[in-house]
Amino acid sequence: MRQTIPPVVDVLLVGLGPVGAAAANLLGRYGVRTLAIDRATDVFMAPRAIALDNEALRILQMAGLEEGAFATQAIAKVQMRSPLLGRYARANTAGHVDGHPRLVTFYQPELERVLRARLAAYPNVQLALGVELTDFTEQEHGVLAQLRLADGQCATVRASYVVGVDGASSFVRRQAGMDFHGKTFAQDWLVVDARDVPNPIDHIEFMCDPRRPTPHMPAPGGRQRWEFMLRPGETREQMERPESIRALLQPWCRPEDITIERTAVYRFHARVVNRFSRGRVFLAGDAAHITPPFVGQGLVAGLRDAANLCWKLAWVVQGRAAATILDSYDTERRPHAKSIVRLALWMGRLVMPRNRVAALLIHGLMSLTQRIPATRSYFQDLEIKPQNRFGRGLFKAAQRGARLVRGGMLPQGLVRRGVGQPIVLSDDALGQRLALVGFGCDPAAALDGWRRVAWAQVGGVIVSFQPRGQGALGERDWEDLSNTLVPGAAPVGWVAVVRPDRTVMHDGPLAEVDAVIDEALAILGAGLAPAPATAPGWKAAGPA
Known part of the structure; x- marks a missing residue:
């Protein structure tokens, strides 16, 4: 039977590997009309990526995968051995961070199958397998793409944006004229x-x-x-x-x-594209950066791309934010991707010294650093790993008095509505929206009426995390069972604006909540710029 290709979509997603499939789920959860295509007709069954860290597992949680959705094996330690010195270095990877194991291994074909199966829950996402992108042209209000279907026939689709997650040899990247350095x-x-x-x-x-x-x-x-x-x-x-x-x-x-x-x-x-986007075309995963395997961060970096980009696309096509916020994708993601590649290259030099003399020097120095308290934690406790924290981007610049790390991730803990209620991870309490979070306080009570309306119009919700044992809880309250959020992340009486990718956009005391909201709205361009223009027949999707 001939495949039915929708004539108009918000996002054309090219590539359905693990990063593409995760992005499709995120777009589905945000209510974005998406066409996801892949040249292959089924999952590639050979295992490739094998490791995920707690950040990657948290992103998969954002994409709708609960614990146990696919098999994992927790890794308690990573050891480096030398025939000359024995075990000369060790990294401790036991335990949990933000509700997830610090390091697991997994079977990639299983993860891809689960991600694809979950897409059936989103009527706004259509899969088209055995379909190849052959050409695209950027126009004033979108991108006109030419597709070759599985039966050899051709089809045309108009998309507001194109996202290339089509691997290291990305057709999208080459067609858009983006250089691959490395x-x-x-x-x-x-x-x-x-x-x-x-x-x-x-x-x-x-x-x-x-x-x-x-x-x-x-x-x-x-x-x-x-x-x-x-x-x-x-x-x-x-x-x-x-x-x-x-x-x-x-x-x-x-x-x-x-x-x-x-x-x-x-x-x-070891390569990173010179820019993660050009016009209405975006790259993610291996299409944007390729990382040597020595720190197990290749797929993790791609999942970070998807989490960062997808909510921004959703807010723009749904008229909740100005299109200018999309520039922050490159600003935030490219520096971190480059730092991960540099770390992998450094680790590669430790793993494969060229001769016994170099091995003795390098491994001997590493062994020495493991014996010095001041340097031991740098490797053993993974402090060597670059933090997923932005220097510049879509958040209010840090200033004196800030308690949270703006441009960094909000910690995740265990919360519940009250005694006897189900215990969930706090990201699930926030949902798929912007969140105005109160720590031991209710921001809604201090927010005037029109700001509450404006916040709702940009897809914002109001959530309050209360200390454990607080007693009676209101309709917006969650009890913090692990003390991760209050007082762990912020003191009682503090508020923060948290993006859907769990990045802290702004924070301040409850008394300044009006200013916090005003500045967050300005960052989004809400009320300061018109909704994205659309060509005739290109109707923007409504709120999710």
């Missing part, structure tokens, strides 16, 4: 994914042998992964032969006793 490393790696491996490990190990560095890690379903660095002169064809793989796996297991799911040789890259 380098390709002249170093190949063989990845081996296997199931039913005896004596499974419960942590991640980097065997930093200069002769052949080898990361080794577990994954759900009795899976394990090895990554073997190829030596000079070794070829893809040679290393993917069964006898070569048997020889490489011999120190860990008998290859005939396990089930090998994938073997593949890849060459890693």
